[in-house]
Amino acid sequence: MKRFIRSQRLLWLFILSLLIVPDFALYAQTSGAATQVYRVNRRSQWQQWTFPAGTLDFGLSGSLTPARYKGLHNAALNVGAFTHGLAGGRQVSGGVWKAGSNEAAAHRIIDGDSTTFWQPDADAPLEDWWIEIDLGRATMVTEVRLIFPDEEGARPFREFRVFGSEGRRVTRNDVFSFHLIGGTTRPIEETLVSYKLDPLVREARRVRQSREGVDDAGAATDANYDLVQFIRILVDAKTADAALAEVEVYTPGENIALGTLERGGTIQERAGRGFAFKMADGDANSDWGATRGRGQDPIAWDWDLGTLFWIDRIVFRTSDFLLRTLVYGSNLPHIRTHSLSVSDGRRTLTGAVDYEELFVGDAASLLSTSSEFPGQVTYLFAPRPVRFIAAEWISSGDGDVIFSGQSGFLIETLVYATGHVAQVEVTSDFIDLGRIDGDNRVKVIDAISWVADLPEGAYIQARTRSGNSLQEIYTYFRKDGTEVTKEQYDQMPNALRGPTESVIGAGTDWSEWSNFYQRSGERFRSPSPRLYLQIQLILGSDRPETAPTVHSMSIGFTDAFLSGVQGEIQPRMAEPGVEQLFSYRIVPLPESRDTGFDRILLRTPSPVVPGDLVLRIDGDETVPASVSISQDSLFVELPRTLRRQEVELTFSSILKDNATLFKAFVGSERQPEIWQPVDPLSRSATTVYLPSVAGSSRLIAGLTVRSIISPNGDGVGDEAEIRFQVLKTDAPAKVQIYALDGRLVRDLEGHLQPDQSYLFSWTGFDQGDNLVPPGVYLCKVSVEAQTGTQSRQHLISVAY
Numbered sequence: 001m002k003r004f005i006r007s008q009r010l011l012w013l014f015i016l017s018l019l020i021v022p023d024f025a026l027y028a029q030t031s032g033a034a035t036q037v038y039r040v041n042r043r044s045q046w047q048q049w050t051f052p053a054g055t056l057d058f059g060l061s062g063s064l065t066p067a068r069y070k071g072l073h074n075a076a077l078n079v080g081a082f083t084h085g086l087a088g089g090r091q092v093s094g095g096v097w098k099a100g101s102n103e104a105a106a107h108r109i110i111d112g113d114s115t116t117f118w119q120p121d122a123d124a125p126l127e128d129w130w131i132e133i134d135l136g137r138a139t140m141v142t143e144v145r146l147i148f149p150d151e152e153g154a155r156p157f158r159e160f161r162v163f164g165s166e167g168r169r170v171t172r173n174d175v176f177s178f179h180l181i182g183g184t185t186r187p188i189e190e191t192l193v194s195y196k197l198d199p200l201v202r203e204a205r206r207v208r209q210s211r212e213g214v215d216d217a218g219a220a221t222d223a224n225y226d227l228v229q230f231i232r233i234l235v236d237a238k239t240a241d242a243a244l245a246e247v248e249v250y251t252p253g254e255n256i257a258l259g260t261l262e263r264g265g266t267i268q269e270r271a272g273r274g275f276a277f278k279m280a281d282g283d284a285n286s287d288w289g290a291t292r293g294r295g296q297d298p299i300a301w302d303w304d305l306g307t308l309f310w311i312d313r314i315v316f317r318t319s320d321f322l323l324r325t326l327v328y329g330s331n332l333p334h335i336r337t338h339s340l341s342v343s344d345g346r347r348t349l350t351g352a353v354d355y356e357e358l359f360v361g362d363a364a365s366l367l368s369t370s371s372e373f374p375g376q377v378t379y380l381f382a383p384r385p386v387r388f389i390a391a392e393w394i395s396s397g398d399g400d401v402i403f404s405g406q407s408g409f410l411i412e413t414l415v416y417a418t419g420h421v422a423q424v425e426v427t428s429d430f431i432d433l434g435r436i437d438g439d440n441r442v443k444v445i446d447a448i449s450w451v452a453d454l455p456e457g458a459y460i461q462a463r464t465r466s467g468n469s470l471q472e473i474y475t476y477f478r479k480d481g482t483e484v485t486k487e488q489y490d491q492m493p494n495a496l497r498g499p500t501e502s503v504i505g506a507g508t509d510w511s512e513w514s515n516f517y518q519r520s521g522e523r524f525r526s527p528s529p530r531l532y533l534q535i536q537l538i539l540g541s542d543r544p545e546t547a548p549t550v551h552s553m554s555i556g557f558t559d560a561f562l563s564g565v566q567g568e569i570q571p572r573m574a575e576p577g578v579e580q581l582f583s584y585r586i587v588p589l590p591e592s593r594d595t596g597f598d599r600i601l602l603r604t605p606s607p608v609v610p611g612d613l614v615l616r617i618d619g620d621e622t623v624p625a626s627v628s629i630s631q632d633s634l635f636v637e638l639p640r641t642l643r644r645q646e647v648e649l650t651f652s653s654i655l656k657d658n659a660t661l662f663k664a665f666v667g668s669e670r671q672p673e674i675w676q677p678v679d680p681l682s683r684s685a686t687t688v689y690l691p692s693v694a695g696s697s698r699l700i701a702g703l704t705v706r707s708i709i710s711p712n713g714d715g716v717g718d719e720a721e722i723r724f725q726v727l728k729t730d731a732p733a734k735v736q737i738y739a740l741d742g743r744l745v746r747d748l749e750g751h752l753q754p755d756q757s758y759l760f761s762w763t764g765f766d767q768g769d770n771l772v773p774p775g776v777y778l779c780k781v782s783v784e785a786q787t788g789t790q791s792r793q794h795l796i797s798v799a800y
Contacts, residue, residue: 035446035674038436040428041552051426052263052307059549066421066539066547069309075139075251076110082136082258084167084283087174094136097230100128109133109247117149117243120235129235131244137258137282138167138412139251140225140315144181146193146233147246154243158187159236162195167229167284168321168411177321178232187237197226200320201375204366208358208381225252227317227376227412229284253416256309258282261481263306268480269299276301277480279410284319289409292393299407300392302353305415308345308423310544311386313416316377318409334373335408337363338393344422345387353388361394373408383544385422389415419544428535430470430504433557441593442468442529442563444676446556449520450537458548461538462517466530469507476500506534528677529560558674561597561666562643564589567678568685569662576690577702577725577757579654581612584662584686586647586678596643597666601675602634605660606756609652616648631754641668654755656725658693662686693727698790699783700733701725702757705794711764711771712800720796722748722760722779729785735760737796738778745772764798774798 040046042062057067079094086092099106101121108116110133120129141164148156161183165176182195203224231249235242257280260267267276269290278286280303290299316335341355348354359365359379366373393407434440445466452460476489477498489497513536514525526533533555539548566587574580584602607629615624615636628635634651663686665675680686706720726733737745746767750760762779766772775798782791 035556035558036437037554037556038431038433039552039554046426049426049428051424052265054259055263055307055421055424056426061551063549063551064426064539065549066424066541068420068547069254069256069417071253071418072142072250073253074112074248075135075141076133076247076249077112079110079134079136082282084136087169087172092134094134097132097134099132100124100130106131109244112246114147114149114245117154117245119154119241119243122238122240126235126238129238129242131233133231133247133249135229135231135249137255138227138229138284139255139282140414141197141228141249141251142223142225143197143248143250144195144231145246145248145250146244147248148191148193149243149245150189150191153241154245155239155241156189156191157235157242157244158189158239159184161234161236163232163234164197164226164228165230165232166227166320166411168319169285170321176230178230179320181231184236196223197228198224199226199376201318202372203376203378204374205378205380206359206365208379223252227284227320229282253313253418255282255414256305256417257413257415260303260306265304265306266481267301267303268478268482269301271297271299273299275480276303279413280415282412284321284411287319287409287411288407290393290407292406298392298394300390303389303413305387305389307421307425308385308387308540309415309417310383310419310422311342311415312381312383312418313414314340314379314389315412315414315416316410317412317414318375319411320375334375335366335377335410336373336393336406337361337366338391338407340379341390341392342384342386343388343390344385353390355388355390361392383418386415420541420547422544423538423540426537426539430506430532430534431555432532434531437557437559439559439593440531441591442531442560443557444560444674445524445526445528445530445533446558446674447521447523448517448535448553448555450553451520451551453549453551455541455546455548457543457546458541459539460548460550462553463513463515463536463538464517464524464526464533465506465511465513466526466528466533467507467510468531469509470504470532471507472502473505474500474502506532524555527679529563558671560594561668561674561676562588562594563591565597565666565676565678566681566685567664568681569688572684572687573689573691574655576656576693576727577654579609579652579755581650581652582662582688584649584651584664585681586649586664586666587681588642588644588646590643594643595668595670596641597668597676598638598641599667599669600634600636600638600647600649601665601667602636602649603661603663604632604634604651604653605657606654607631607754608634612650612652614648614650616650617642618645619648637669654757655688655690656727656756658690658728660688660690662688690727697787699727699729699785700781700790700792701727703781703792703794705779705796707795708797708799709762709764710799719761719763720779722750722762722781722794723757724781724792725757726783729783731783731785733758734782734784736780736782737762738780740776740778745777762796772798774800 043058046058046064055067057065082094083091096106101124102119105118109118144162150156162181163178164181165178167176169175170177179200181197260280261277267280269276273290274288276288279288292299318335339357339361340359341357343353343355346354358381433443448462448464476484476486478484479496479498511527541547567584569582569584615622622639625637625639664678666678667675703724705722709720710717722735735748735750739745748760748762750758753759764771777796777798779794779796780791782789
């Protein structure tokens with residue numbers, strides 16, 4: 001009797017206050033007066049974020065765009081951006097390396113300004129009329145151009161020679177072996193002199209082909225090039241007013257192999273043979289090579305570039321000095337037979353990098369018309385997104401049997417990017433909302449938004465995580481940049497140990513990264529309220545010529561009603577398709593300045609039964625100020641504001657999906673646009689499981705069909721109702737009537753009911769709206785899901 005009176009009382013309150021509220025209204029969030037915005041729109045702010053070095057370009061207005069890489073360009077203009085070590089260990093930047101005289105003006109020959117120039121001291125002897133340029137790194141050079149002034153007091157060199165060096169030292173000091181690039185054979189007066197370069201070593205050039213033997217569309221087929229770091233210009237005859245305005249050194253593109261370790265990438269031989277990163281440092285004095293002993297794994301290395309690039313060229317190069325002097329013995333520096341594979345970062349089912357072999361190991365392609373293996377191998381292919389590169393050295397049969405266990409020595413492997421960076425991750429520092437607001441309290445985070453330009457093919461994705469604490473985290477590395485555990489680091493020989501790093505990282509209470517936000521302005525997906533959050537933007541494009549530009553990124557937040565609030569639901573297990581009573585308990589975790597809450601919003605899988613709704617505050621049954629019910633939500637307005645009191649809602653609902661999550665929010669009448677999520681009291685504390693669904697492949701449950709109908713219009717038994725629940729999928733159900741000979745009689749129309757069941761009905765008419773003859777018919781219910789189609793059948797008798 002008590003339950004009946006209580007139910008009647010709540011039903012009366014419900015009828016007075018019932019509003020069928022659409023879902024978007026229940027979850028609307030606006031930037032009201034109480035909402036604050038944290039915005040990132042300045043270069044100095046973006047530079048505090050973490051991203052692979054050199055992969056972003058910053059605009060003057062504070063925007064950021066994935067970096068764009070140049071094709072053929074003058075490598076002398078940015079020599080100062082590169083550094084290298086001298087024999088004594090000192091690091092120097094590229095620039096004018098030395099000059100025999102007038103060193104003060106020597107820098108003018110690479111300043112990009114043809115109106116400025118360097119003149120050797122007219123009083124200096126001829127042997128001091130020379131100048132050397134250090135490109136800062138060993139790079140492929142296609143052409144060297146000399147530009148001379150021709151004006152009063154400044155005339156072109158009449159006789160001179162140009163030399164180049166890969167930068168390999170010939171002594172323990174910084175003395176290099178130079179070779180002739182070109183020079184005058186007679187006195188000249190030209191203001192522009194150009195010299196094309198060919199490799200000093202034999203080159204094998206391979207172009208990727210389709211199965212039909214057709215070259216990759218878009219694969220570069222440009223001029224030759226040679227590996228050069230130093231350029232020396234030697235004047236052979238003194239002339240009046242001799243001057244040099246510019247030296248332009250053209251390279252086929254930007255070698256993004258440099259900076260691999262700085263971007264967080266790695267290069268390692270699979271069996272740990274040698275330091276593979278030495279072939280990507282721009283220094284001809286370091287190299288990598290390996291020898292395979294009997295019974296050992298093949299020689300192979302894996303290279304993580306650190307992010308995704310559009311790549312169209314990879315060059316392997318050994319030392320011309322080593323080949324000329326045979327320092328390592330009989331022909332060893334030559335590059336041996338190997339395969340080359342790349343990957344955009346996709347993984348196999350086992351988690352390994354999913355490589356695609358671009359070039360098979362083919363000794364004939366490397367040998368070509370020569371009996372010696374090449375000292376330079378160029379691979380050309382149409383631009384493709386590449387994150388990982390792998391090479392494996394192969395025994396190629398009788399022709400290479402002597403050297404089947406050797407890789408040859410690579411002083412440089414050059415990887416050329418084209419267009420913009422294909423994809424780059426940009427991760428914020430730990431954003432302290434309490435510090436930003438000045439009160440050190442947790443905040444309710446509303447949404448994440450950004451302003452960006454998205455040309456065709458470009459995209460932006462974002463994800464977030466949040467937490468309330470930070471901790472110091474140590475990271476350990478091998479010398480080749482590979483991250484290892486502390487235990488592995490402690491057991492490693494000192495010679496293999498790299499640096500250790502200590503950073504402030506996320507505490508143990510942080511969430512995992514959220515699902516991706518696909519559009520600006522989406523509701524915050526990570527747990528909230530929280531003190532800290534992190535944002536990660538993924539910027540990319542499906543073509544090299546376009547990229548997104550982000551002008552600003554912002555998050556809206558407001559004070560939490562409670563510093564913490566947790567919830568749990570009971571019981572944690574239920575049966576599908578059956579109305580069942582549940583209890584949701586809300587536990588506040590307040591602090592002194594919390595304002596409290598007076599509203600509760602609960603997401604439900606089906607409309608709650610009004611007569612079963614009970615509200616308790618600290619265990620005492622209480623009449624709510626108002627109640628509103630929608631198809632998937634329950635809104636309860638409390639009679640007063642609460643800060644410390646526990647609240648319990650008892651209600652009935654019907655579940656159809658296993659692991660149904662009940663999401664709850666608390667709010668306040670003072671800020672109706674803000675809802676603070678309720679965290680689970682413990683792991684999965686707000687999730688209800690359906691064991692019979694989890695352990696079954698059944699998709700259709702609770703099927704009931706009226707077996708006999710008499711559609712004569714007397715209002716008794718005129719139609720057959722077909723009711724059922726669909727489990728584990730949101731796919732629509734199909735109900736059809738068949739004759740016993742298999743002929744389709746009618747497709748039925750039905751609707752999803754408030755209790756999440758489906759209701760279809762058949763009044764005895766066929767597809768042409770004609771009454772069917774008396775007899776027995778087959779009712780077929782079917783549901784199509786990813787696992788396949790399931791159906792249930794039931795007989796219906798029609799009698800008149």
